[in-house]
Amino acid sequence: MLFCKIGGWSEGFDPFYGAPVILIVLADKAVPTYRYDGSLVLGNLMNAAESLGVSSVWIHRAKEEFEVEFGKKILAGLGIEGDYEGIGHCALGYAEEPAKIPVARKENYVYYIR
Numbered sequence: 001m002l003f004c005k006i007g008g009w010s011e012g013f014d015p016f017y018g019a020p021v022i023l024i025v026l027a028d029k030a031v032p033t034y035r036y037d038g039s040l041v042l043g044n045l046m047n048a049a050e051s052l053g054v055s056s057v058w059i060h061r062a063k064e065e066f067e068v069e070f071g072k073k074i075l076a077g078l079g080i081e082g083d084y085e086g087i088g089h090c091a092l093g094y095a096e097e098p099a100k101i102p103v104a105r106k107e108n109y110v111y112y113i114r
Contacts, residue, residue, distance in 0.1 A: 004065045011048030015059060019091035024062055026075075026084040055095040062086025076080045 016022055023045060027038035042058055049056040065071045065074055066086040075084065 006061050016089070016091050017057065017093075019057075021089040022055040022107050023092065023110075024060075025087040025090065026062075026066065027081070029083045029085050034085065035087065037107050038085075042090055049090075049092055053074040053094075054092050055099075057091045059089040059091055062088050073090070 004011055004015065007015055009015060025038050025041050025045075027034035027041075031037065046056040046058065063086045065083065066075060071086070075081075
């Protein structure tokens with residue numbers, strides 16, 4: 001699998017954690033803020049999934065995936081034309097176990113500039 005090669009993982013490793021749905025966020029490089037915009041899209045996808053009880057994880061390597069010929073062929077096959085960069089993959093599914101309890105926040109971790 002190309003993705004394993006890009007990530008440096010051995011064949012047979014599933015970098016998508018067996019998720020039944022993978023959403024890929026691409027952004028038009030002609031837009032000056034494309035990386036920020038694409039990152040916000042991924043964050044909003046993850047927040048929306050959580051609000052529906054669906055687990056999600058942001059998986060990197062989309063940039064590398066769509067820079068190579070294999071990835072470019074995927075985009076062409078979908079009719080996606082232009083100078084796009086892969087921002088990330090959003091894996092969606094139901095977790096096998098409950099989420100871990102968050103670590104306590106640091107106290108007084110706010111700085112004020114006057």
